[in-house]
Amino acid sequence: MRLSLLILALLISPLNHATVYKWVDEDGKVHFSDEPVKNAEVVEFNKNTENQVKLPQPYIKAESTQLPADRLNYKMRITSPSEEETIRSNEGEISIAVQLEPKLASSHLLVLFMDGKQYGDAQQRGLFRVTNIDRGEHSFIIKALTQDGKLLASTPPRKVFLHRTIQNRAR
Structure with a gap:
């Protein structure tokens, strides 16, 4: 039905x-x-009273080769020290350099992490200096972040060994 x-x-x-x-x-x-x-x-x-609407061809804007700052795809790697390098420094100092492509946007920051914890303040430069570090094995990671802390990119962890002479002060 x-x-x-x-x-x-x-x-x-x-x-x-x-x-x-x-x-x-x-x-x-x-x-x-x-x-x-x-x-x-x-x-x-x-029939001739029907509307015939023809739309203009859409304007296709040429693609910009530059991505907006919040969508940059960074490639990062620690260039110094090398993986499992042994560093001898009685002052406990290590310099860490990062290579970053493309160039860091002015609104982004680099942050160094040592042994899983942030070391120092965020900065724009790709060269970090850590001081008064205890001897032994340490792991470093550098992260590119937005101003509000969103992770954009990160280096693979870099393991280094610090040798530091300790003077026996017992008399």
């Missing part, structure tokens, strides 16, 4: 197109409606 009603409705719907009626009121205003009104006449539309 429902199927036959559906088929009937589909067959009748093309025949039931909207009729437009036109009439003029007492003030002389012209009105159009889809419902008949007293003294209304049916408006016939010719």
